[in-house]
Amino acid sequence: MTVYESEEDFIPTSDDRSMPIAATLQDLLIVSLISVPLQLIATDLSLGSVLGGLLALYGLCAVGLVLTKYVPFYLPSVAWISLVGIALTLPFWPWFDWFTGVVDGIDFLALAVPPLAYAGLAISKLEIDVMRRSGWKILIVAVLVFVGTYVGSAAIADFMLSVTS
Amino acid sequence: MEAMKKLASLWPIHLIVLVTAIIAQLIGVRAIPIGIGTILLLPLLFAFVFALALNPNVIKPIASVLSTKRVAAASPLIVIAIMPFIAKFGTTIGPAIEQVIEAGPALLLQELGNLGTILIAFPVAIWVFRMGRESIGAVHSIAREPNIAIIADRYGLRSAEGTGVVGVYVMGTLFGTFIFAILASLLATAEVFSIEALAMACGVGSGSMMAACAGALAEANPGASDTITALSGASNLLTYATGMYVSLFIALPLVEKIYVKVRPDDPGNKRTANVEESAR
Incomplete structure (x- = not known):
């Protein structure tokens, strides 16, 4: 557990x-x-x-x-x-x-x-504590990490699909 | 006997899940039009928020009726609860296997999409927020469990890099499904990328992130639902296999190199250089 x-x-x-x-x-x-x-x-x-x-x-x-x-x-x-x-x-x-x-x-x-x-x-107390400690800067960086990964993957996939088909 | 005892102690958890899930499902999918597209609020997001509101770690007074010890038992149930969902995704990949194989090169290479973080998250961490080596842990990956293991192994979780990866991990656990649902619904209506490409990109994170992402895409394109689940499911399965290696062999060394270039005077750089020396 x-x-x-x-x-x-x-x-x-x-x-x-x-x-x-x-x-x-x-x-x-x-x-x-x-x-x-x-x-x-x-x-x-x-x-x-x-x-x-x-x-x-x-x-x-x-x-x-x-x-x-x-x-x-x-x-x-x-x-x-x-x-x-x-x-x-x-x-x-x-x-x-x-x-x-x-x-x-x-x-x-x-x-x-x-x-x-x-x-x-x-969601545990530790996770809430980490969130408080990390603050809004890490939150913004996290959002950008997610956006970057998602858009990056979609862009590569889109490009590959257009050249292979 | 043992099993009955366990069930007896877990029933409040299951009951809360049953009730919050039914209410969330009854609310259904809500579309919120904003200037650049439509944001879709899905039942799974409502369920998460309702459960958070009943979590004694989040809302303190709840602890008098539901102890924090009791809700901790919900943690191992997440992976079990997601199994039927994963099985259902599998059953959409099988019938579409030819289409998935045809999309093979795209599926494989989009695993590198991870590197997109270096383009947008890294500069903000370094030049806008003036963050130190936390930024390496924070931006090298989408920070799911395997990535935490890599950072823990290399730097230790109490290091600056560890603080970065744990911070993004926790933010992802709390807000990841929302971020994915919003991103996917906006991009699905923006028509920049094809729906197949957006579906593949849904697989880059955890199971619940994929659910939110594929769900939003399928709501926006009901006709393509089977294609969306097949491609995002295949991409997610591939992420289990390759995600860790992309992060270990490509993303992390790259972020580390760029960091040392832009911050050559950070005393922390030496510490890792020494680690690498002694590893040799």
């Missing part, structure tokens, strides 16, 4: 392989249940379709977690989950139409709501 008490705690120490799978799957189930009403608000899907879609995503996460733990080289769990999602929805699979049909209707923006709510609750 990450409880930030000093700056050193910001350094990522534990890797995702140390996550206990059973406990993670239980938390994942609760998080998925929280998503049910959100999907019902965000989409026109029936309750059955929402449950089916979330169950499919739950399955992908579970496979990703197992791979994180047992594959001999390390990737973060979210990278494995992403790769499982990609691998199982490649167009040549016999289940392609069926599986993409199950997950297609799920609203991705609504899926991002619970993590941000947890993130808002998880």
Whole structure:
């Protein structure tokens, strides 16, 4: 568990392989249940379709977690989950139409709501202290860092797309 | 038994998330037109703000009903809560795999977009704010966890460089999703870059930054939603693989070199030169 008490705690120490799978799957189930009403608000899907879609995503996460733990080289769990999602929805699979049909209707923006709510609750005293100590100059520099990275990436991507296509 | 105990202690957290998330979702997407474009306020931003307002570390009086110790347990749940979202992104990349591979060169090279910080953030830190070596830590990257690890390893987090990277990290944690949502909605309506390029650039930061960014783009271009999620998801996946190396081998040495050039008399420069000497 990450409880930030000093700056050193910001350094990522534990890797995702140390996550206990059973406990993670239980938390994942609760998080998925929280998503049910959100999907019902965000989409026109029936309750059955929402449950089916979330169950499919739950399955992908579970496979990703197992791979994180047992594959001999390390990737973060979210990278494995992403790769499982990609691998199982490649167009040549016999289940392609069926599986993409199950997950297609799920609203991705609504899926991002619970993590941000947890993130808002998880802001620690240390983080508030660092923000106060750093002051508005670091805030402005941070904004420029984000703008610079985003616009820099978009500019390079735009240029590359125009020369390659 | 153990699991039941844990659930019992966590239920207030889950309940707050459930309620704030439902309210945020009911508010939905709000568009605020400003002179140069439209800013989109997304449910995820509302959820973050509501949760912050219930966080005893932010609003002190809350501590009498919800202890700071209890909310600390929300931290490991963030990554778990984002997993279904990441899985959903994966399922949009698979069907679009040909398009993603075609965009391969663009996807790979935009990872260097990071260097854009040297053009706009570094000069302001150095010449406007007269910052010292903090500026190296602050501008070398977008300051997510792997970048903190690099700075910690090289300079230590209690050094000037460490102060810089931790400052930007915390500002990113607090305001990153807002900055990305605003940037993406403005650029999506400004039509300077193609929507594909903007989608790829969404992947440069954390998962929640990507969500805010791709969400804003998709709201502005509902027809291109699948392309946007596929390209930003692919770019984010690539960032896990390459981000750390771009920062370690390209951005950090470059910022360090430029700093020593523009501030040759900073006594701190010697300290790192010595570190490099002894490393050899």
